[in-house]
Amino acid sequence: MAVIEAIATTYLEADDALIEFTSIPQTYEHLQLRISVRDVTVAESIEMTIRLGTGGGAVDTGSNYYGDRMAGYKTTEVGGAGGARAYLKYVAQFASGADVPSPQYGAGVVDILDYASATKMTTAMGCGGTAVGASYPWVGLNSGLWSNTGAVDRIAISGYGYAANLVRGTCVTLYGLNSS
Amino acid sequence: MAAFTVIEHVPVGAGGVAAVVLDDGGSSIPVDGTYDHLLILASFRYTASTYAGENRLTFNGVSTTTEYSSTWLDVSEAGGSSAPASDNETSGAGVRAGSGAGVDQTANIYSVVKIWIPHFANSANYKQVFTQNIMASDDSTTDYYWTLKVIAGLWANTAAITSCTMTGSSNYTETSTFTLYGVKGA
Numbered sequence: 001m002a003v004i005e006a007i008a009t010t011y012l013e014a015d016d017a018l019i020e021f022t023s024i025p026q027t028y029e030h031l032q033l034r035i036s037v038r039d040v041t042v043a044e045s046i047e048m049t050i051r052l053g054t055g056g057g058a059v060d061t062g063s064n065y066y067g068d069r070m071a072g073y074k075t076t077e078v079g080g081a082g083g084a085r086a087y088l089k090y091v092a093q094f095a096s097g098a099d100v101p102s103p104q105y106g107a108g109v110v111d112i113l114d115y116a117s118a119t120k121m122t123t124a125m126g127c128g129g130t131a132v133g134a135s136y137p138w139v140g141l142n143s144g145l146w147s148n149t150g151a152v153d154r155i156a157i158s159g160y161g162y163a164a165n166l167v168r169g170t171c172v173t174l175y176g177l178n179s180s
Numbered sequence: 181m182a183a184f185t186v187i188e189h190v191p192v193g194a195g196g197v198a199a200v201v202l203d204d205g206g207s208s209i210p211v212d213g214t215y216d217h218l219l220i221l222a223s224f225r226y227t228a229s230t231y232a233g234e235n236r237l238t239f240n241g242v243s244t245t246t247e248y249s250s251t252w253l254d255v256s257e258a259g260g261s262s263a264p265a266s267d268n269e270t271s272g273a274g275v276r277a278g279s280g281a282g283v284d285q286t287a288n289i290y291s292v293v294k295i296w297i298p299h300f301a302n303s304a305n306y307k308q309v310f311t312q313n314i315m316a317s318d319d320s321t322t323d324y325y326w327t328l329k330v331i332a333g334l335w336a337n338t339a340a341i342t343s344c345t346m347t348g349s350s351n352y353t354e355t356s357t358f359t360l361y362g363v364k365g366a
Contacts, residue, residue, distance in 0.1 A: 003185060
């Protein structure tokens with residue numbers, strides 16, 4: 001059995017507001033998202049947003065998500081906490097926006113550890129960036145916390161504000177990491 | 181051949197543990213070319229009455245502080261404003277290996293650390309370590325504390341790495357998990 005297995009890949013053939021992975025197997029130790037993303041929002045760099053679900057139901061739409069960021073753009077460094085939100089705001093803050101040339105897609109990796117645990121709140125670590133932009137070329141290390149101890153079996157990914165479209169060509173692969 | 185292999189997975193048991201030794205099931209990590217790099221992934225929490233503690237990582241049981249140095253960029257907050265900052269130390273009880281939540285944080289919040297140790301088996305060079313770490317918070321405690329951190333660590337020793345020991349600032353709680361992967365090049 002391979003340690004890292006690809007569970008699913010979504011490649012957008014047209015702009016779409018949602019990428020969703022459902023019925024995620026509970027047989028892995030950790031999950032990992034590898035992402036190439038562009039958002040329709042008028043910005044140079046912007047965030048993808050993520051919601052999680054458990055128990056076979058829909059994703060949680062409540063204000064149960066937290067997250068922090070450590071980032072830099074050009075010569076400026078920023079840090080901050082997200083507070084309670086209705087989606088993970090910062091963990092995938094590496095999408096290219098409409099203000100940079102259309103072939104540019106941001107890139108990043110999000111690790112979701114012990115996602116199948118029934119005792120841990122789900123914690124995610126994201127790292128990525130967008131290299132080109134007149135004012136906001138961006139790179140950062142980010143966190144996400146879902147205040148729920150349920151085992152994650154659904155991941156939904158959207159654009160800015162959990163509303164904006166993701167651009168055609170956006171690609172997300174979900175991997176599972178085994179522990180034996 | 182698979183690129184990634186699980187060398188050891190350690191789920192911390194009842195009562196917690198002060199340190200986690202990651203090797204090949206009690207034997208040395210193979211340094212015969214079986215693997216080229218090491219990767220550690222951990223989900224952990226401390227038992228002490230504190231908001232945050234810190235891991236140290238040592239190798240081969242060596243505790244000589246002058247062999248371990250670290251440089252880091254981090255941001256953290258304890259109920260106030262936050263700004264990223266960098267710092268370093270030229271000796272320590274191991275390379276710095278990430279911060280984690282203690283029991284003063286909301287229950288069931290675990291911290292995350294990912295540690296890369298490239299070219300670990302060579303016996304000519306010092307060993308460089310790269311760490312990414314998050315300690316998240318739900319902001320619900322009066323003096324909540326979160327941090328994000330990247331760390332470059334150096335073990336100034338040319339010995340091939342045969343074991344890795346993660347030591348917390350207090351015991352790791354039950355259900356903390358540590359996984360050591362061996363990564364093979366082509």
